[in-house]
Amino acid sequence: MIELVNVEKTYSSQKGDTTAIENINLSINDGDIYGIIGLSGAGKSTLVRCINLLEQPTKGSVIIDGEDLTKVSNKRLLQIRQNIGMVFQHFNLLQQRTVEDNVRFPLEIAKKHKSKEAKDRVAELLQLVGLSEKAKSYPAELSGGQKQRVAIARALATSPKYLLCDEATSALDPQTTESILELLKKINQSLGVTVIIITHEMKVIEKICTKVAVIDNSHIVEMGNVSDVFADPKSEIARQLIIPDLIRATAEKTGDIKLRLIFNGEETDKPLISALALDLGVSVNILYADTKHYNGKPYGHMVITFPDSDEAYKKVTTYLTNNHVAFKKEL
Ligand SMILES: Nc1ncnc2c1ncn2[C@@H]1O[C@H](COP(=O)(O)OP(=O)(O)OP(=O)(O)O)[C@@H](O)[C@H]1O
Numbered sequence: 220m221i222e223l224v225n226v227e228k229t230y231s232s233q234k235g236d237t238t239a240i241e242n243i244n245l246s247i248n249d250g251d252i253y254g255i256i257g258l259s260g261a262g263k264s265t266l267v268r269c270i271n272l273l274e275q276p277t278k279g280s281v282i283i284d285g286e287d288l289t290k291v292s293n294k295r296l297l298q299i300r301q302n303i304g305m306v307f308q309h310f311n312l313l314q315q316r317t318v319e320d321n322v323r324f325p326l327e328i329a330k331k332h333k334s335k336e337a338k339d340r341v342a343e344l345l346q347l348v349g350l351s352e353k354a355k356s357y358p359a360e361l362s363g364g365q366k367q368r369v370a371i372a373r374a375l376a377t378s379p380k381y382l383l384c385d386e387a388t389s390a391l392d393p394q395t396t397e398s399i400l401e402l403l404k405k406i407n408q409s410l411g412v413t414v415i416i417i418t419h420e421m422k423v424i425e426k427i428c429t430k431v432a433v434i435d436n437s438h439i440v441e442m443g444n445v446s447d448v449f450a451d452p453k454s455e456i457a458r459q460l461i462i463p464d465l466i467r468a469t470a471e472k473t474g475d476i477k478l479r480l481i482f483n484g485e486e487t488d489k490p491l492i493s494a495l496a497l498d499l500g501v502s503v504n505i506l507y508a509d510t511k512h513y514n515g516k517p518y519g520h521m522v523i524t525f526p527d528s529d530e531a532y533k534k535v536t537t538y539l540t541n542n543h544v545a546f547k548k549e550l
């Protein structure tokens with residue numbers, strides 16, 4: 220388990236101090252695929268680099284499996300780091316080394332590269348990431364997606380329990396992104412590695428994460444299960460990141476009553492909109508809809524409008540309440 224307690228990082232320079240993250244409290248459970256999302260400059264990279272102490276926090280504790288990394292010796296820190304793999308946006312491969320020598324590199328640092336096991340480990344990792352036939356190639360001979368696969372294999376060489384990914388798919392096209400996310404999911408499920416994913420793209424979170432923390436302006440403004448945050452983002456920044464179209468829909472001036480319906484996993488077996496129109500006789504328009512099913516249950520939002528009258532408002536809201544659909548009146 221990874222626990223960040225009141226973590227703060229302030230960079231000092233001649234131009235003054237920059238507090239990149241402040242008051243960060245976060246728990247990441249073993250087995251999670253934990254997403255951290257935010258805009259550029261929000262503090263995401265700083266946060267993830269504090270997890271393996273590539274950045275020394277100015278304040279607070281970083282506790283991994285009960286041990287506070289800010290308090291251990293350098294020697295111990297190096298040991299702990301072998302348990303935390305890291306993958307970067309620009310792959311950071313060693314250009315003069317072949318694919319297999321890149322993957323072997325962490326084993327060399329750990330002085331475990333000479334054994335037969337090390338050789339087998341490299342072959343096994345290349346197979347895991349689907350690059351066995353590129354073992355003797357150099358990074359320059361690979362596509363972006365292949366480079367990231369090598370970087371992932373390298374990050375896993377010392378069999379870490381945790382894998383940190385800082386914008387690991389940001390330099391890749393959508394299709395390659397999908398395949399790398401699939402690989403990360405496979406690593407999580409088959410090897411039990413806890414994966415922490417930093418991104419500015421909601422689709423990355425949506426695709427594989429179980430938990431999410433939203434970071435804005437150095438602070439965590441929202442966190443929880445992806446399905447809950449997705450269904451009802453509370454902070455303005457989460458709303459912007461998750462459903463930019465919803466913002467436009469709710470801002471549109473129509474003169475009608477506008478309700479945002481929030482589907483939060485409650486079963487809705489009835490055809491809601493047609494029931495409003497046919498059973499209640501209220502002529503409802505859908506201004507926006509983005510609902511998805513997770514484990515067979517509906518999540519997401521719909522914005523509906525109907526002509527402004529107290530009677531219609533009462534009818535519709537009573538109907539929604541009786542059918543366990545949460546709603547919010549938008550102005
Ligand atoms: N080494 C550094 N020295 C001084 N300031 C820094 C340093 N690293 C980051 N910062 C500042 O800290 C803030 C957060 O930066 P950080 O790199 O963590 O953001 P980010 O969310 O990862 O952004 P991006 O999505 O662009 O990668 C920024 O204002 C940045 O300028």
Ligand SMILES: [Mg+2]
Binds near residue numbers: 263264265
């Ligand atoms: Mg960054």
